[in-house]
Amino acid sequence: MSIIFVDLGNRGYQIHIGQNLLAGLMDQLDHFSFRKQAALITTPPVAEHYLETVTTQFDDTWQFCSYEVPDGEQSKSSDTAEKIYTWLIEKQFERNSLIISLGGGVVGDLAGFVAATYLRGINLIHLPTSLLAQVDSSVGGKVGINHPLGKNLIGAFYQPKLVVCDVSVLKTLPDVEYICGLGEVIKYGIIAGGSLFHLISQKLDAIFARKMDILTDIVQQCIQIKTDIVMQDEYEQNIRAYLNLGHTFAHALEKYYRFGELKHGQAVLFGIRCAIQVARDMRMISTDGFEQIDNLIQRFNLSLPGNINLDTDALIEIMFRDKKVKDGRINLVLPAGPGEIRICPVDDLSLLEDAFNSIQ
Numbered sequence: 001m002s003i004i005f006v007d008l009g010n011r012g013y014q015i016h017i018g019q020n021l022l023a024g025l026m027d028q029l030d031h032f033s034f035r036k037q038a039a040l041i042t043t044p045p046v047a048e049h050y051l052e053t054v055t056t057q058f059d060d061t062w063q064f065c066s067y068e069v070p071d072g073e074q075s076k077s078s079d080t081a082e083k084i085y086t087w088l089i090e091k092q093f094e095r096n097s098l099i100i101s102l103g104g105g106v107v108g109d110l111a112g113f114v115a116a117t118y119l120r121g122i123n124l125i126h127l128p129t130s131l132l133a134q135v136d137s138s139v140g141g142k143v144g145i146n147h148p149l150g151k152n153l154i155g156a157f158y159q160p161k162l163v164v165c166d167v168s169v170l171k172t173l174p175d176v177e178y179i180c181g182l183g184e185v186i187k188y189g190i191i192a193g194g195s196l197f198h199l200i201s202q203k204l205d206a207i208f209a210r211k212m213d214i215l216t217d218i219v220q221q222c223i224q225i226k227t228d229i230v231m232q233d234e235y236e237q238n239i240r241a242y243l244n245l246g247h248t249f250a251h252a253l254e255k256y257y258r259f260g261e262l263k264h265g266q267a268v269l270f271g272i273r274c275a276i277q278v279a280r281d282m283r284m285i286s287t288d289g290f291e292q293i294d295n296l297i298q299r300f301n302l303s304l305p306g307n308i309n310l311d312t313d314a315l316i317e318i319m320f321r322d323k324k325v326k327d328g329r330i331n332l333v334l335p336a337g338p339g340e341i342r343i344c345p346v347d348d349l350s351l352l353e354d355a356f357n358s359i360q
């Protein structure tokens with residue numbers, strides 16, 4: 001097992017990464033002085049595989065209960081949060097009690113939001129089970145729910161007390177969710193450049209085959225990159241924005257497809273392809289840098305859903321409504337090559353149009 005320490009002063013915590021870690025959760029809990037009252041929040045597909053492994057570790061000295069929310073993004077709602085608050089109040093949860101999220105980013109964001117707000121904050125432990133949750137959403141303390149008018153509009157920065165990243169659970173992750181997680185992995189590879197980028201490029205087939213040793217190494221390196229960034233910029237004032245590489249395009253594509261057929265991680269891969277196109281048109285990235293990244297993305301054999309021509313005007317309009325637009329200008333996170341990230345305003349809208357045209 002490897003341990004990464006997220007050093008955020010009195011909000012610091014450890015992230016444990018390795019194989020078959022869920023079965024040893026209680027050994028880790030023994031290091032804390034939580035009230036022995038735990039509420040686990042999960043979703044049926046995850047519960048089916050892993051709930052028992054966790055549940056059986058809580059003996060009679062604990063008051064342990066679990067809550068399954070319906071699978072899917074719609075559970076990140078104020079409705080679901082309120083149901084969980086009611087359940088916690090009825091079970092008389094106190095400030096020193098514990099909430100455990102067991103699941104993907106949806107469960108992590110929701111359980112985290114409830115933990116941040118119930119009694120103004122109670123202890124939180126993340127047990128992320130999707131690749132995206134392991135490398136991205138469980139690290140850094142962003143928690144939140146959706147509003148009918150937009151995704152992730154209601155939320156907080158709230159750090160957990162511990163994250164346990166058991167890479168073995170990725171074996172049961174559906175293929176499409178696995179590819180989505182890889183979208184974020186590629187993002188880290190480009191942000192970090194150097195050895196991580198080359199490792200991903202060289203071992204992509206083993207990664208596609210979910211070879212556990214290489215996957216554990218990759219997950220650990222991605223978490224390290226996110227942790228380093230979060231430690232420097234917890235509240236996204238500056239360099240945490242690098243993590244949005246490909247995301248302004250991705251969010252536009254997700255909205256364009258009405259959060260239907262195109263999932264976030266897939267949209268991120270298209271978004272990164274758009275970003276390198278803009279970087280090339282702006283002569284920011286070398287031909288070699290462009291090709292290295294492009295070749296990697298090509299190996300995913302992605303195609304946009306449906307047989308439609310993208311309406312680039314509509315997409316650009318959506319981009320202007322993104323919450324990251326400042327003073328009416330679209331600021332993009334662009335790679336000048338693997339390991340070299342810049343944030344630039346892009347005023348020439350034909351660059352955006354070319355970028356969207358390059359992915360269809």
Ligand SMILES: NC(=O)c1ccc[n+]([C@@H]2O[C@H](COP(=O)([O-])OP(=O)(O)OC[C@H]3O[C@@H](n4cnc5c(N)ncnc54)[C@H](O)[C@@H]3O)[C@@H](O)[C@H]2O)c1
Binds near residue numbers: 129133
């Ligand atoms: N907080 C952050 O910093 C942050 C960052 C990125 C994304 N997010 C949020 O994360 C969410 C997406 O997370 P996600 O991609 O994990 O989606 P998700 O939570 O819906 O999980 C994807 C699917 O995989 C299933 N699943 C998860 N782990 C499994 C396993 N080990 N075996 C079998 N099935 C498993 C889930 O039940 C679900 O059906 C979005 O709501 C997004 O806004 C948050």
Ligand SMILES: [Zn+2]
Binds near residue numbers: 184268
């Ligand atoms: Zn993302």
